[in-house]
Amino acid sequence: MSEAMQPAIELVALEKRFGANQVLRGIDLRVSPGEVVCLIGPSGSGKSTLLRCVNRLEEPTGGRVLIDGENICATDCDLDRVRTKIGMVFQQFNLFPHLCVLDNLTIAQRKVLGRSKEQAEAKAHAVLERVGLAEKLHEYPSRLSGGQQQRVAIARALAMDPRMMLFDEATSALDPELVGEVLNVMRSLAEDGMTMMVVTHEMGFARQVADGVVFMDAGVIVEQGHPDEVLGSPRHERTQRFLQRVLAR
Amino acid sequence: MLTSRQRGQLVRYAIYATTLALLVWAATTTDWAKLQEHFFDPKIFWSLFPDILTRAARNTLIFTLFGFTGGLAIGLVLALMRLSPVAPYRWAAAIYIEVFRGLPALITIVLIGFVLPIALQVRVPGTYGPGSLALAIVTGAYLAETIRAGIEAVPKGQMEAARSLGMSHARAMGSIVIPQAFRVILPPLTNELVLLLKDTSLLFVLGTTDQTIELAKYGRDAVADTFNGTPLVAVALVYLAITFPLTRAVAWLERRQKRAVR
Numbered sequence: 001m002s003e004a005m006q007p008a009i010e011l012v013a014l015e016k017r018f019g020a021n022q023v024l025r026g027i028d029l030r031v032s033p034g035e036v037v038c039l040i041g042p043s044g045s046g047k048s049t050l051l052r053c054v055n056r057l058e059e060p061t062g063g064r065v066l067i068d069g070e071n072i073c074a075t076d077c078d079l080d081r082v083r084t085k086i087g088m089v090f091q092q093f094n095l096f097p098h099l100c101v102l103d104n105l106t107i108a109q110r111k112v113l114g115r116s117k118e119q120a121e122a123k124a125h126a127v128l129e130r131v132g133l134a135e136k137l138h139e140y141p142s143r144l145s146g147g148q149q150q151r152v153a154i155a156r157a158l159a160m161d162p163r164m165m166l167f168d169e170a171t172s173a174l175d176p177e178l179v180g181e182v183l184n185v186m187r188s189l190a191e192d193g194m195t196m197m198v199v200t201h202e203m204g205f206a207r208q209v210a211d212g213v214v215f216m217d218a219g220v221i222v223e224q225g226h227p228d229e230v231l232g233s234p235r236h237e238r239t240q241r242f243l244q245r246v247l248a249r
Numbered sequence: 250m251l252t253s254r255q256r257g258q259l260v261r262y263a264i265y266a267t268t269l270a271l272l273v274w275a276a277t278t279t280d281w282a283k284l285q286e287h288f289f290d291p292k293i294f295w296s297l298f299p300d301i302l303t304r305a306a307r308n309t310l311i312f313t314l315f316g317f318t319g320g321l322a323i324g325l326v327l328a329l330m331r332l333s334p335v336a337p338y339r340w341a342a343a344i345y346i347e348v349f350r351g352l353p354a355l356i357t358i359v360l361i362g363f364v365l366p367i368a369l370q371v372r373v374p375g376t377y378g379p380g381s382l383a384l385a386i387v388t389g390a391y392l393a394e395t396i397r398a399g400i401e402a403v404p405k406g407q408m409e410a411a412r413s414l415g416m417s418h419a420r421a422m423g424s425i426v427i428p429q430a431f432r433v434i435l436p437p438l439t440n441e442l443v444l445l446l447k448d449t450s451l452l453f454v455l456g457t458t459d460q461t462i463e464l465a466k467y468g469r470d471a472v473a474d475t476f477n478g479t480p481l482v483a484v485a486l487v488y489l490a491i492t493f494p495l496t497r498a499v500a501w502l503e504r505r506q507k508r509a510v511r
Binding site for chain 1: 413416
């Protein structure tokens, strides 16, 4: 984590409140370019909300989000343009069921980035190859397994040539035997230097792949650091208890 | 004692027997000769063709097509207004829907055809203009709620995924959410189309010319001319000849879609 580099993602005093319920209570976090940060914590700790604030799918009620140094909470910020730089992968895949895989991958390239049909399709081929599903080009999402659907969803995000990727519990909705194929794609992305924020329950993945692990509880960051520290020898009692429960399963 | 299955069987046989008895009674009581004379006179029946198709049915279809296309446009706009974060849009749409769903279609047709020209000095142009507009306004009110339900049935994640790819709200609606919503509402949409087709029979209040006469009015005029009910039977058959293939076609479309998607 080099301090000199401008962070790809920087959260400053971020707050999010749903009515009387304060979900995020002042979060400060920096993610450097090429860094992989895993967010862990009990359910309801605010980690998914935090991730969704990074591309403002969730509107922060306080603080700032800076993407490549640009404050995307500013009123004059072109949010749609910023979002093309931030790929997002959802727990429920959210592929477009009325479009075949190819169209899922090309629609935003063409309508948002203005790429030609040929450019968009060439890109779609390349990213599908990358997630190992080149032969599924003309299938509809409903004909694919959960793991395949999630890999297509990753490919759809990659087709936009994003500068960073957000993963919101990308493997939580998958049957256990399908988790591996998705984690492998995520691992290879990390190895290629993609900036990633990953909300996950996969402690093995966090330990092996992450550059930094952030443990959240009750809307605050309790502890963060190298995976060996946070996962291997957690300093805070709340982290210790959480890890005991998770690893005991 | 009877088992519940045997009891069920007994009830079913009783229903069959009663129905059959009623049918036999109706068939034996009916004066078939008189019925045929008044409602199935082949000479009168065939004298209506091809005029009943080339003029009356054609006009009914034209009014239906214009009314439905206009109704879809109005309904879509109203549905989006109902879902808007801007409160006055929601209110305006809600009032429109309440008013035009609450009024009998007949009254709305009179409003557009007679009240509007007198009040605002505006006459809707075109031979089919006033009738089509009135039907579109009524259909729009019904379709608005159907379309809104369809849009709300599309999982929230679809909009989120589209937005996360950099699509604007309008683009995501148009390319991702609305196409899926229309798949969901295809059956109720067909229902509305059939209802509208039959509502064209109310357009007689606007006064019909040879140019705009639709099926129902055509039938009633023919009844008055011939002093015979046969034209009504002919008209009924033409209505069914239109609606039956329509509902079959949509059912087929639905089945095909279910196979393709999910």
